[in-house]
Amino acid sequence: MHSAVTGPHAHLQAQVRWRRIEIAFWLCTLAPFVAAPAYLQLASQIAITALFALSLDLILGYAGIVSLGHAAFFGLGAYAAGLLSKHAWGEPLSGLLIASAVSAAVGYAMSFIIARFRHLALIMITLGLGLLLHEAANSASWLTGGADGLQGMKIRPLFETFRFDLYGRTAYTYSVVVLFLTFLAARRIIHSPFGLALRGIRENATRMPAIGAPSHAHLRKIYALSAAMAGVAGALLAQTTSTVSLEVLSFQRSADVLVILILGGAGRLYGGIVGAIIYMVARDQFSGISPQFWYFWIGLLLVVVVMFLPNGILGGLAKITARWQRKAP
Amino acid sequence: MSAVLSTRGLAKRFGSLVVAQDLSLALPRGVRYALIGPNGAGKTTLINLMTGMLRPDAGSIFLGEDEITSLAPESRVKRGLARTFQINTLFPSLSALESVTLAVLEREGHAGTWWKSLPAYRDAAGEAHEILSSLGIAKDAYRLTRELAYGRQRLLEIALALATRPKVLLLDEPAAGVPKDESADLFEAISSLASELTVLFIEHDMNVVFRFASRIIVMVGGRILVEGSPGEIARDPEVRAVYLGKAAHG
Numbered sequence A: 001m002h003s004a005v006t007g008p009h010a011h012l013q014a015q016v017r018w019r020r021i022e023i024a025f026w027l028c029t030l031a032p033f034v035a036a037p038a039y040l041q042l043a044s045q046i047a048i049t050a051l052f053a054l055s056l057d058l059i060l061g062y063a064g065i066v067s068l069g070h071a072a073f074f075g076l077g078a079y080a081a082g083l084l085s086k087h088a089w090g091e092p093l094s095g096l097l098i099a100s101a102v103s104a105a106v107g108y109a110m111s112f113i114i115a116r117f118r119h120l121a122l123i124m125i126t127l128g129l130g131l132l133l134h135e136a137a138n139s140a141s142w143l144t145g146g147a148d149g150l151q152g153m154k155i156r157p158l159f160e161t162f163r164f165d166l167y168g169r170t171a172y173t174y175s176v177v178v179l180f181l182t183f184l185a186a187r188r189i190i191h192s193p194f195g196l197a198l199r200g201i202r203e204n205a206t207r208m209p210a211i212g213a214p215s216h217a218h219l220r221k222i223y224a225l226s227a228a229m230a231g232v233a234g235a236l237l238a239q240t241t242s243t244v245s246l247e248v249l250s251f252q253r254s255a256d257v258l259v260i261l262i263l264g265g266a267g268r269l270y271g272g273i274v275g276a277i278i279y280m281v282a283r284d285q286f287s288g289i290s291p292q293f294w295y296f297w298i299g300l301l302l303v304v305v306v307m308f309l310p311n312g313i314l315g316g317l318a319k320i321t322a323r324w325q326r327k328a329p
Numbered sequence B: 001m002s003a004v005l006s007t008r009g010l011a012k013r014f015g016s017l018v019v020a021q022d023l024s025l026a027l028p029r030g031v032r033y034a035l036i037g038p039n040g041a042g043k044t045t046l047i048n049l050m051t052g053m054l055r056p057d058a059g060s061i062f063l064g065e066d067e068i069t070s071l072a073p074e075s076r077v078k079r080g081l082a083r084t085f086q087i088n089t090l091f092p093s094l095s096a097l098e099s100v101t102l103a104v105l106e107r108e109g110h111a112g113t114w115w116k117s118l119p120a121y122r123d124a125a126g127e128a129h130e131i132l133s134s135l136g137i138a139k140d141a142y143r144l145t146r147e148l149a150y151g152r153q154r155l156l157e158i159a160l161a162l163a164t165r166p167k168v169l170l171l172d173e174p175a176a177g178v179p180k181d182e183s184a185d186l187f188e189a190i191s192s193l194a195s196e197l198t199v200l201f202i203e204h205d206m207n208v209v210f211r212f213a214s215r216i217i218v219m220v221g222g223r224i225l226v227e228g229s230p231g232e233i234a235r236d237p238e239v240r241a242v243y244l245g246k247a248a249h250g
């Protein structure tokens, strides 16, 4: 590819520029209002899952932190938002921020352990911490409602005007706008000096200290940021459904989001979103036909994707377009 | 005499294998040192000890007047001690410019900033480009590291170290694996580095060593055999016996 790069600044600028396909993609998020008004609840769930997957992408795709317990932060955000609305106040936006802060604080505390480990050890630690939190929420049923879930949330209308209606119109609008704003933040993080440092850690952790980089501090920071983002996703789910079940902290949710991100393609910012759309739409379709076989198909899909598209669907698409561009004059 | 980098009685063993024993050195400002010795002599280990990638069992390390023995590697880099690696230790999917820009940003303390756009750091990118230019690899600045020719990657190793603005630069076999003709260019680039910079390089080719070093340290079996000017080293009977006798033929 012949780039018209003319200097160091232009070289860096070229990588952060918005591409037409990105703008087209975000315009498409408006489509459900007209194309599938009956599915706005599902669309809202997809947006929330996409946001959760995006938060995982920040640590997995950009900093190389593998996690099998990311639902911990999703669940914390959900419970924080739920409990706040039940016991204090139900204004959603402040609830979102507070839930996010709770997840970030716990994430930052945990990051002191996370930053020291890599690979298999990391998988075990994140898995362990996730299970720990799930069990804690289960036993603290006086607070969380335990296996019955948290009842009695009172969410106020958005801006005191838009009620969370049965059709999910408010829910989807709210979720997709929050997804978009959080995406903008994630995009900025990736294209910042800090984002470059994260890619440095992912590319070669040994070299980083040799260029004077405090890798552990970088890892702690991105882990806390990612936890904050996962907390926002959890809070969105709680607020848009007015309930929190133990499932938000489950191992299943941690595994699902990992599958979604790998399916879509990690380290590409849009991988989690694309993965969430495919995964959730497929599950919705399949669960109508044969719900018990859902994980059979997902298992098969995962094996096929990893075998033939090791960098996920977006990685595969990128390869095809690169080849196509090379052929074109 | 004020040394920029010095060590006192450094020792290190791996199990029963002694790889560093009573290593005491004092490198003054601006001197070009060659560190020579057979494979397994402990040369890389010495660099690892100095830069903090290995902890010594005994002894101490000073940068100027300050003891740095227990400092983390990145803190030593911040104080002006940089190194390169015998085996390329680069960022394969970053462009050469991005890699060096990252090192500049880390030095300036901007690499933790996540709310500003990278292209806003024009000066850092400009400086990175200048460093690549000074080593003659500006043409490859915008290519991914993994796509660079091997010799260019060796130069990028040095560019990354220079971006930290070191006082002392430790080069671990900078020409390892580079063909002879290219290796001369590489050492020309090294010798034209700022004259106040202290450089220590590990190298096996004696022609290169005698041409570019102002002082030579000979290591054998984890010990410093002798340290002196190229003339002294060439005349030293012990060196001739254990080292030059075998290697000088090549």
Ligand SMILES: Nc1ncnc2c1ncn2[C@@H]1O[C@H](COP(=O)(O)OP(=O)(O)O)[C@@H](O)[C@H]1O
Pocket: B014, B017, B019, B037, B038, B039, B040, B041, B042, B043, B044, B045, B046
């Ligand atoms: N991490 C390590 N663990 C065990 N032995 C090591 C380690 N690193 C180096 N060695 C051994 O220490 C000796 C010195 O190695 P090194 O410093 O790399 O030598 P040189 O760079 O002079 O060729 C060698 O025998 C090597 O096998």
Ligand SMILES: [Mg+2]
Pocket: B043, B044, B045, B086
């Ligand atoms: Mg070596």
